[in-house]
Amino acid sequence: MRPKDERERERSRESPGAADAVAEGVRGVGPGEIPGRLCDVAVDLLPVSGASVSLYSDGLPVQLGASNAQAAYVTEIQATLGDGPCQSAAESGAPVLARDLTAGQDVQRWPVFAQQATAAGVRAVYSMPLGSETVCVGTLDLYREAPGDLSDQELRTARTVAGMMTVALMALPHVEEAGRPGDKRWLSGLATDHDQVYQATGMIMAQLHIGTNEALARLRAHAFAHGRTALDTARDVVTHQLRFDEDP
Structure with a gap:
């Protein structure tokens, strides 16, 4: 295992690059475009074919944006089933990496989702929780058309993008949700x-x-x-x- 100071130096070199890419990706766009733009940035930075971002309300993922139709569709599959890597990441508050939806433990864990995702051309899913260490408010879901894992560096980049995405989403306007005193719905209209x-x-x-x-x-x-x-x-x-x- 590498010394702690070496790992910290690597993280410090990588994070500004990801943060700069996120900042550049949303520069000059309106609030309604930000979730989709952030998904595009994630695809540019990582070896994935698609990305989506969802917030969770009453256990239901509310999709705010996606980089392409495939990512949007597979996210909706998870919302329909109430099952899948993004649901698991939202419940646990920890990253969930489904490295191979064609065989092995990922198929056993989510058999119906795995079948439908692979039919849609997705064979690996990486779900990053959005929020803090104690509260998960949604997920950044990354999709790949071939089975495989993320390297340590790629996983750090995914975590950085998820962290920057949380900050960007929290900075958007909030409005009171009718009929629910004290509750606020994020990103009204999206x-x-x-x-x-x-x-x-x-x-x-x-x-x-x-x-x-x-x-x-x-x-x-x-x-x-x-x-x-x-x-x-x-x-x-x-x-x-x-x-x-x-x-x-």
């Missing part, structure tokens, strides 16, 4: 689509006379059974194209 998931969950609760967790589970289960995302299914509920009290 997660508008996901408001439909909460609205649909409330409608399912009323239709079936069940609690929030069961209503969300029913929404996810229906989406999975019909090969759709939770967000698409929620839109059908909100627009009255789907009722759960009529669901066979």
